[in-house]
């Protein structure tokens with residue numbers, strides 16, 4: 001009798017131990033995934049800051065003006081990616097978010113705000129601390145290197161607003177980066193279009 005009760009308790013304890021191990025393993029997995037996602041988001045923000053620095057240096061060498069986007073004809077070397085390449089020392093790994101699938105969608109995972117190309121001086125961008133100059137490219141939007149600011153649909157077509165969980169990284173015209181939900185880039189002010197706020 002004593003032996004059976006002992007055996008029953010042992011089985012219950014075993015089940016509890018297994019349940020606790022499963023719970024802890026699940027927690028460890030969740031923490032592991034979150035820390036990897038956080039590391040990717042931080043590395044991505046670093047990339048954007050480096051690209052922002054390259055844009056500033058390019059503008060400094062070109063009377064304050066930003067490079068062109070890939071629209072229509074023109075000198076391919078004047079397009080922003082080729083034009084800024086020497087200003088980040090050809091370190092091409094910064095052209096790509098760590099959470100981006102380069103094999104499926106190509107190397108470049110960022111888009112520049114087309115409002116500020118075609119002859120805009122970086123110094124003339126109004127409210128640079130709240131004006132987005134670069135965002136994370138939506139997977140599949142591979143034919144252009146920029147995003148456009150003419151409405152919700154066009155922006156959503158070109159920008160991935162959830163690259164890092166519920167947020168994506170954005171580079172602002174003053175050189176800082178922020179991880180934000182996409183809707184906060186449009187409300188209460190449109191951070192993509194300082195001319196029409």
Ligand SMILES: [Zn+2]
Pocket residue numbers: 040041044045097098099136163164169
């Ligand atoms: Zn990213």
